[in-house]
Structures are given as structure tokens and as C-alpha cells.
Amino acid sequence: MTSALSCIARGAAVAAAALSLAVSAPAAEKRFGLTSFEAIEVSADVIVEVVTRAPVSAVATGPQDALDRLSLESRDGRLVIGQRQFAGDEKRRRPHGPVTVRVNAANLNSATLAGAGSLRIDTLKGQRAMVGLRGPGRVTVGEIAADRLQVAMIGNGTMTLGGAAKTARMTLSGAGVVDAGALAVGELISDSEGAGDHILHAVKSAAVTARGIGKVVVLGRPVCTVRNVGSGSVTCGAGK
Structure with missing residues (x-):
């Protein structure tokens, strides 16, 4: 009985340690090179923070799986932030944790957000x-x-x-x-x-x-x- 309880306790400790490592694992980071833009359009369910600062740039942090799907493009004076869809995504669980995109902009005059x-x-x-x-x-x-x-x-x-x-x-x-x-x-x-x-x-x-x-x-x-x-x-x- 004592041996069984000891095994259960050890198993619980290992599981707790694994969970702690998973939770405390640092978020991945992805940097984007951008050309200048005056408008920003967001259609991804992410957190976007824009500050007026040079040089124009963007850094995203979050789960690696979510960052792989994140799309940032500068075109025709617009910064477009979206999410790519991969085959089989409907069967996969959504990545845990939010994605935050921090953007430096110079002369922003238009901003639109679609989604959550x-x-x-x-x-x-x-x-x-x-x-x-x-x-x-x-x-x-x-x-x-x-x-x-x-x-x-x-x-x-x-x-x-x-x-x-x-x-x-x-x-x-x-x-x-x-x-x-x-x-x-x-x-x-x-x-x-x-x-x-x-x-x-x-x-x-x-x-x-x-x-x-x-x-x-x-x-x-x-x-x-x-x-x-x-x-x-x-x-x-x-x-x-």
C-alpha cells in the first residue's frame, strides 16, 4: 500500500513538473521587415499595439504554431495583418496563449480591425x-x-x-x-x-x-x- 502511494506521489510530482515547464516556457518571437505605410488593416484574432516610433518595424510573440500562421505584409501604403490557414487546421486544437504584435509606425492615418x-x-x-x-x-x-x-x-x-x-x-x-x-x-x-x-x-x-x-x-x-x-x-x- 505504501509502495503504491509512493508511486502515485512520484507520478503526480513528475506531471506537475512537466506542466510547470510547459506553462513557463518562453513565447516564441518573430520579426518582420516592413516598408513604410499609412494604414493598418487587421483581420487576425491577435493583439496589435502600434506606437509612433522609428524605424518602421514589427515584432510578434506567442506560440510558435500561431506565429507560423501569422502574416504581415506592407503593400500599397498599407500594413495588412492576417492569419494563414493550413490543411487540416479545422481538426487541430487552437494554439494556447495569445499572439501580440508590436508595431512601430511613422505616419499612420487609417486603422481597421475585423474580428475578435x-x-x-x-x-x-x-x-x-x-x-x-x-x-x-x-x-x-x-x-x-x-x-x-x-x-x-x-x-x-x-x-x-x-x-x-x-x-x-x-x-x-x-x-x-x-x-x-x-x-x-x-x-x-x-x-x-x-x-x-x-x-x-x-x-x-x-x-x-x-x-x-x-x-x-x-x-x-x-x-x-x-x-x-x-x-x-x-x-x-x-x-x-
Whole structure:
């Protein structure tokens, strides 16, 4: 009996040690050489962090199996991040652990994310700028500086925006959430439908069209034009 218990204990210890080694194994790393780009498009379910820094480059970390499927290409002024599909992938287990892609960019003015990934950008600037999200992912832009800004969202994702724009047009559809209370827009046009709740910020004027059951709050003290054709609510000129 004692011998059997001893064998079980030794087996448990070996299994625990193996598990510890597997968990603590360092993530693999893959570096990408890039040419300059002004737009980033992400269609992979990965974590992407973009900072304004030279030289332009990208480093990805995560499970080796996932890195083998990761694709980064600079073409026509765009950085396209995607995932390759291999034969038999539908029968394989998904790689354990997230993939994080850290990107250095110089003059980024457009960013789009499709899927369940995450895209975080420190600065987006230009005469014309664009932010897009399709799906359940998350997009965060710390500082936008633009004359004309276009924002589009479809699905149940989350978007957080800061900075300033002279004019902005926002088209928002689905159950997603936009927190743009820290984005001061001179002249704002917003058209939303669905169950999403949105916080916006206008300085001079705000034209708001809302359809569905969501809630729209426009901070600031702009001249407001509101068209609410759903059962949701619109509050425009909420101060601050």
C-alpha cells in the first residue's frame, strides 16, 4: 500500500513538473521587415499595439504554431495583418496563449480591425483619418489629430477614441460601444442603429440620427440637430 502511494506521489510530482515547464516556457518571437505605410488593416484574432516610433518595424510573440500562421505584409501604403490557414487546421486544437504584435509606425492615418482581436494605437493623424471596426474586437486610439475623421463600426465590439478633429462622420451599427468622450469634434455627424450605447463629444455642432434601442450621449455644448426614430434615447449638449 505504501509502495503504491509512493508511486502515485512520484507520478503526480513528475506531471506537475512537466506542466510547470510547459506553462513557463518562453513565447516564441518573430520579426518582420516592413516598408513604410499609412494604414493598418487587421483581420487576425491577435493583439496589435502600434506606437509612433522609428524605424518602421514589427515584432510578434506567442506560440510558435500561431506565429507560423501569422502574416504581415506592407503593400500599397498599407500594413495588412492576417492569419494563414493550413490543411487540416479545422481538426487541430487552437494554439494556447495569445499572439501580440508590436508595431512601430511613422505616419499612420487609417486603422481597421475585423474580428475578435485587439488594436491599440497611440497616435493617428492626418488631413483625413479613418477608424473602422467590424465584429466583437476592441479598437483604442489614444490621440487623433485630423481635419476630417471617418468612423465606422459594425457588430458588438468596443471602440475608445481620444484627441481632436475638425469634422467627423460616425456610422455605427449593432450592439457595440463607442466611447469618444475624449475626442473633441468641431462639427459632428452621427448615424447609429441597433442596441449600442455611445458617448460622443461635439464643440460647435452635432447632427445625430439614432435608430434602435441604444443610447447616444453627446458631450459639450454644440448646436444640436436630433432625429430619433427608435426606442432608444439621445442626449445632446450634456456639458463637460
